[in-house]
Amino acid sequence: MYPYDPEHDAETPTSDDGSSPQISFPSPLAVFGNFYPHIYVNNNGFLSFDRPMSDFTPRAFPLQSGGPILAPFWADVDNEITGSIYYHQSTDPHLLERATFDVRSYFNYPRFTAQWAFVATWDNVTYYGAVSNEVGLIIHHIYIEAFTELDTDWCRLSLFQVVNTFQAVLITDWTFTFVLFNYENIQWTTDSASEGVDGLGGNHAQAGLNSGNSSFYSIPGSLSQEILHVSTTSNVYFSGRWAFKVDGYDPEFPDFPPTDGSLSCTQCVNTMGSSCTGSAVICPSGSLCGSQYAEYTDNGVLYEVIIRSCLPVNQCGTSGSFSFQNNNVQIVNLCCDSDLCTPTIPEFPPQNNETNGMTCPSCLSTGSLECFTGETIQCTGNETTCFQISSPASGGVAMRGCSSRSFCEADYQSLTNAANISLNIQCSNGGNEPPYTPSTASTTPGNEPPYTPSTASTTPDGSLSCTQCVNTMGSSCTGSAVTCHSGSLCGSQYAEYTDSKW
Structure with a gap:
């Protein structure tokens, strides 16, 4: 999963079948042969570009109406019950470096450098009908009030164990556009209004891409019980991740097909x-x-x-x-x-x-x-x-x-x-200087520890003038004089080595 921040990211309304406001891009984004100036994050598990969409029943791709759809997990999400949908645009150098790394890893674009990314995350969301009407809400409020000193998110999740967490990441250099679908945890596929029971059965979720112009791609398992296992699948040899290039008329796929080892x-x-x-x-x-x-x-x-x-x-x-x-x-x-x-x-x-x-x-x-x-x-x-x-x-x-x-x-x-x-x-993971750990590998046979220089020598004040020279074929050398810095002495490194030829 790419990083997201519940404290600072924008969040879609807490509303069954809701959507974000129109989110404007800094520049038009190339998607399926057209350029779009904005996007919508729809609570029901997909992104749209023409308009916000409240469609809660997933349908088989291709769809001819509604414009482009990028659907990591189109299903009937109800964030009034539990979970949140976060989104943010990013030009953070660390995130863009990671995005560049991922695109170059999956596609043959060695000069691609990400300039902007958009991250939408459906965090611990559950399905419509997971709690029934007023009874469930009353139980919810009683539970929260009874444990006011506990984290309310923990209280909510203790009631709703069946939740999904997934993500869509748009990456672009303003010429090429890529999308990653990341799946962290998928526990349900269906809402109770679509003949589902406990989040399973009935009309299952749809995952994939729909251009709105007849080109499309459905992730295997879509609209079937198998979509429950999408977090274990991939088209980039990275479980729970699917990657696509989406600026052209048709979606493009990663450039390394599976190999049987015969190359x-x-x-x-x-x-x-x-x-x-x-x-x-x-x-x-x-x-x-x-x-x-x-x-x-x-x-x-x-x-x-x-x-x-x-x-x-x-x-x-x-x-x-x-x-x-x-x-x-x-x-x-x-x-x-x-x-x-x-x-x-x-x-x-x-x-x-x-x-x-x-x-x-x-x-x-x-x-x-x-x-x-x-x-x-x-x-x-x-x-x-x-x-x-x-x-x-x-x-x-x-x-x-x-x-x-x-x-x-x-x-x-x-x-x-x-x-x-x-x-x-x-x-290092941060700071200006990583902790230095000397190598424990010995350069001599056996398991002897590496040589540790003595710290007992007198420390000079930096006024020493020492000869600097190298001779790789003898035991003496001459060279120019250098002034040593504080903490140094005049040193010589002597080495003898045997070669089978001599």
């Missing part, structure tokens, strides 16, 4: 370019041919990386970015569904250099699984989270900096495993 996909890595070739591998069930594209800038120089292999369908379309020191990295996972196919290389958007107020530790360390310095970085754009990464690759790499939330939420391990790269990614 043959290229597996390869190129850390210095945007193409690669390699051997073919047979993918497991639930996977498609995936490519991870990355662009990174190092002190203004642009580099490209590509990894190809099998990718679980729920990781198709995921994307994110992170920055540390003078580096920025953008990543996207794309998929295709035919043997040895390769997705089109995306065009990454330009980096947003506008600071957002977030500050994170920033460092890069090689030859170690840990990195911590006194440096910080001012986060920019949608990179509103602090991250830390460690990998044993090349003797150990660690870095810290700013990242987008979508980078933290995605699972990049499937493709990096194909490149024999193991990553440990941790992100």
